[in-house]
Amino acid sequence: AQTVTQSQPEMSVQEAETVTLSCTYDTSESDYYLFWYKQPPSRQMILVIRQEAYKQQNATENRFSVNFQKAAKSFSLKISDSQLGDAAMYFCAYRSARTDKLIFGTGTRLQVFP
Amino acid sequence: DSGVTQTPKHLITATGQRVTLRCSPRSGDLSVYWYQQSLDQGLQFLIQYYNGEERAKGNILERFSAQQFPDLHSELNLSSLELGDSALYFCASSVDEGSGPKNIQYFGAGTRLSVL
Numbered sequence A: 001a002q003t004v005t006q007s008q009p010e011m012s013v014q015e016a017e018t019v020t021l022s023c024t025y026d027t028s029e030s031d032y033y034l035f036w037y038k039q040p041p042s043r044q045m046i047l048v049i050r051q052e053a054y055k056q057q058n059a060t061e062n063r064f065s066v067n068f069q070k071a072a073k074s075f076s077l078k079i080s081d082s083q084l085g086d087a088a089m090y091f092c093a094y095r096s097a098r099t100d101k102l103i104f105g106t107g108t109r110l111q112v113f114p
Numbered sequence B: 001d002s003g004v005t006q007t008p009k010h011l012i013t014a015t016g017q018r019v020t021l022r023c024s025p026r027s028g029d030l031s032v033y034w035y036q037q038s039l040d041q042g043l044q045f046l047i048q049y050y051n052g053e054e055r056a057k058g059n060i061l062e063r064f065s066a067q068q069f070p071d072l073h074s075e076l077n078l079s080s081l082e083l084g085d086s087a088l089y090f091c092a093s094s095v096d097e098g099s100g101p102k103n104i105q106y107f108g109a110g111t112r113l114s115v116l
Helices: none
Strands: A003-005 A010-014 A019-021 A024-026 A032-039 A046-052 A064-069 A074-079 A088-096 A108-113 B005-007 B010-013 B019-024 B031-038 B042-050 B053-057 B064-068 B074-078 B087-094 B111-115
Touching: A003 A088, A010 A019, A019 A108, A024 A074, A032 A064, A046 A064, A046 A074, A074 A088, B005 B087, B010 B019, B019 B087, B019 B111, B031 B074, B042 B064, B042 B074, B074 B087
Parallel strands: A010 A108, B010 B111
Antiparallel strands: A003 A024, A019 A074, A032 A046, A032 A088, A064 A074, A088 A108, B005 B019, B019 B074, B031 B042, B031 B087, B042 B053, B064 B074, B087 B111
């Protein structure tokens, strides 16, 4: 069975600085997708970024980028120029190419200090 | 706003009772997913419906059931409620172009269920 591990329960960053959130996963499959979702205090789950495992190029969405290391089964999220609005829980998620269900990690709470 | 609507936002009920959570997917989305977020279990997939048919089942208890109606809205029914059922229940929807890269799940704001 696939698992997703987020080893950092909490992280903090100063406004305008850069922070990296870690995620590792375990799978025997070669075709899958990885996601980062953000959950602010409003509880809404918001898609931040996604990565297809067959793509070597790391995904980027504005200030958010990932470092995808397929061999190491690692999928970290880098937030550049952190803003107060980035404060939230961040969940890493895995989806097999064969199914539609998302498997989530336990989340990392990010605090942003002015 | 994701376009996925969940009602009600909050639900408080007693043990042994039955409740129904409702979800309206984004316009054009055929798949609906239900997830449970609790302190001890984290975010867990419960069940998926595609165009009215059950497609996948996760860790859903037998006391829980779901269905998707012809207008594509979905309901999650929770019965014989226990204290441990208190959680945030999310609905997500996707256009479901197979299980490919375009099959992105968009989440509603959730229904917080408190069982007292």
